[in-house]
Amino acid sequence: xxxxxxxxxxxxxxxxxxxxxxxxxxxxxxxxxxxxxxxxxxxxxxxxxxxxxxxxxxxxxxxxxxxxxxxxxxxxxxxxxxxxxxxxxxxxxxxxxxxxxxxxxxxxxxxxxxxxxxxxxxxxxxxxxxxxxxxxxxxxxxxxxxxxxxxxxxxxxxxxxxxxxxxxxxxxxxxxxxxxxxxxxxxxxxxxxxxxxxxxxxxxxxxxxxxxxxxxxxxxxxxxxxxxxxxxxxxxxxxxxxxxxxxxxxxxxxxxxxxxxxxxxxxxxxxxxxxxxxxxxxxxxxxxxxxxxxxxxxxxxxxxxxxxxxxxxxxxxxxxxxxxxxxxxxxxxxxxxxxxxxxxxxxxxxxxxxxxxxxxxxxxxxxxxxxxxxxxxxxxxxxxxxxxxxxxxxxxxxxxxxxxxxxxxxxxxxxxxxxxxxxxxxxxxxxxxxxxxxxxxxxxxxxxxxxxx
Amino acid sequence: xxxxxxxxxxxxxxxxxxxxxxxxxxxxxxxxxxxxxxxxxxxxxxxxxxxxxxxxxxxxxxxxxxxxxxxxxxxxxxxxxxxxxxxxxxxxxxxxxxxxxxxxxxxxxxxxxxxxxxxxxxxxxxxxxxxxxxxxxxxxxxxxxxxxxxxxxxxxxxxxxxxxxxxxxxxxxx
Numbered sequence: 001x002x003x004x005x006x007x008x009x010x011x012x013x014x015x016x017x018x019x020x021x022x023x024x025x026x027x028x029x030x031x032x033x034x035x036x037x038x039x040x041x042x043x044x045x046x047x048x049x050x051x052x053x054x055x056x057x058x059x060x061x062x063x064x065x066x067x068x069x070x071x072x073x074x075x076x077x078x079x080x081x082x083x084x085x086x087x088x089x090x091x092x093x094x095x096x097x098x099x100x101x102x103x104x105x106x107x108x109x110x111x112x113x114x115x116x117x118x119x120x121x122x123x124x125x126x127x128x129x130x131x132x133x134x135x136x137x138x139x140x141x142x143x144x145x146x147x148x149x150x151x152x153x154x155x156x157x158x159x160x161x162x163x164x165x166x167x168x169x170x171x172x173x174x175x176x177x178x179x180x181x182x183x184x185x186x187x188x189x190x191x192x193x194x195x196x197x198x199x200x201x202x203x204x205x206x207x208x209x210x211x212x213x214x215x216x217x218x219x220x221x222x223x224x225x226x227x228x229x230x231x232x233x234x235x236x237x238x239x240x241x242x243x244x245x246x247x248x249x250x251x252x253x254x255x256x257x258x259x260x261x262x263x264x265x266x267x268x269x270x271x272x273x274x275x276x277x278x279x280x281x282x283x284x285x286x287x288x289x290x291x292x293x294x295x296x297x298x299x300x301x302x303x304x305x306x307x308x309x310x311x312x313x314x315x316x317x318x319x320x321x322x323x324x325x326x327x328x329x330x331x332x333x334x335x336x337x338x339x340x341x342x343x344x345x346x347x348x349x350x351x352x353x354x355x356x357x358x359x360x361x362x363x364x365x366x367x368x369x370x371x372x373x374x375x376x377x378x379x380x381x382x383x384x385x386x387x388x389x390x391x392x393x394x395x396x397x398x399x400x401x402x403x404x405x406x407x408x409x410x411x412x413x414x415x416x417x418x419x420x421x422x423x424x425x426x427x428x429x430x431x432x433x434x435x436x437x438x439x440x441x442x443x444x445x446x447x448x449x450x451x452x453x
Numbered sequence: 454x455x456x457x458x459x460x461x462x463x464x465x466x467x468x469x470x471x472x473x474x475x476x477x478x479x480x481x482x483x484x485x486x487x488x489x490x491x492x493x494x495x496x497x498x499x500x501x502x503x504x505x506x507x508x509x510x511x512x513x514x515x516x517x518x519x520x521x522x523x524x525x526x527x528x529x530x531x532x533x534x535x536x537x538x539x540x541x542x543x544x545x546x547x548x549x550x551x552x553x554x555x556x557x558x559x560x561x562x563x564x565x566x567x568x569x570x571x572x573x574x575x576x577x578x579x580x581x582x583x584x585x586x587x588x589x590x591x592x593x594x595x596x597x598x599x600x601x602x603x604x605x606x607x608x609x610x611x612x613x614x615x616x617x618x619x620x621x622x623x624x625x626x627x
Binding site (some may be wrong): 186 | 480482485487488489490491492494495516522525526529530531532533547548549550552553554585586587589590591592594598600601602603604605
């Protein structure tokens, strides 16, 4: 069993309280960083660790930190993105619920590294229980001298606040999150300027995911080079995977990056296989935005190599035969699931969550939703699949923020890999309403699909 | 379509509530009190059950904003109610992963059990329900939440929903 870097003590009773967390070595990284390291040295360790943003984009965290502008006399901010809303992802909820001090500890060290005197944790408003948990954890840490003025006698001051969102997926996009934190509608900003130059209140700002910030704790405790020894290639460290859908043991798992997907899916240590003895039909590996893959292409790459849970291996084959790590929202579909219905459901989600700024996304997501609705309900046309691909291509890359891409990819990939199922919905409308298409050939030995432009 | 409604009932913010507002405003730099808008709207909704234009105008006055700045925010975010709701609003996740494990059947059951359509309020004023998008609890689906504290109910079945509704009815009498 692999060593856990984040969740090692998750099952210790009372680990959500300061005293128990501290007795398990908690807040050691704060002592180490504030007493023995310079802020730049902390940034350097995070760079060495190779940590990549755990919110979905996978951008190197240390590099993001090093972009932060540091003009004299201007405040700098660290904002934690806890607006977890990507369908399939629930790891941040888990971390904040059960081991909130890990996030607080990471926030203190990261704020120190960036020179932030005030930091915010932006939590989606629906997670009110988690907001209460974090507020309590902050009060405990403050009472013990780990927050506030002159932390541990180091001369460093930090105030940490929790900010609730109002219920909007788009606020997980970092500039929309900053708008929301400023009390506005969550409309993403045009970049540049990037938040590192002009973020919250126009000041230099870093926005990091909950899990990225938590990962700073083991990086500082053990050193960036040690952290980088875990994982594979440029996918260093451990990753929290939220396993849901039709797996036998849904839940949050911390894995070493590079774990074979087959082991993750079928081993009893993790998902334990598909529930109710059914067969695997398809997988969405990294949250609803990433391309869906049929079982055969998910388990093995197009070159017949076993696929691994790493940024590179999941992306092997590009969008023709691969997918993405995303946020680690792992959704398994059993043989009884309908791909058309699910694609319609996801598209409805993106239509609902589009902020409406950019026409291709605002209009395109609604258009795709209507077409998918008629396909699912037996009124589709054979030309609809080409229409959907066409609309998705005209959204992709033509919007201010990545929500447009996130809405386009699931549709394009579902049609790429499951076109026969969509066509069956058109040619057998009454049957398609009554039953599902089933598993078809997806579990068969791999056939090389045609390259799609 | 979304529209802003008002109420004939007087809207007054108690001194305790205003004290909470002040505490929130103190988290931001001077002059950035607009940042307090979302948290304050949550508090106002918890107090009154929804956001009437009268209540939003008072928030605008408190934060020294134009009324429209409050309306445009309140109508953008899905958690704010623009019209009166039941005392308990059952919000069921309707997004993909929850549907894979039966969320649609749970919504059908709630509709039948409460006898009202999505968004409507039961005759006794106790309940309304709606489908909401992903609540980031995909491993525990189907799930629903009930404000204002957004208490969470996981791995729902028809009987657990029946029990929940019965419990809430008892709770409302006490």
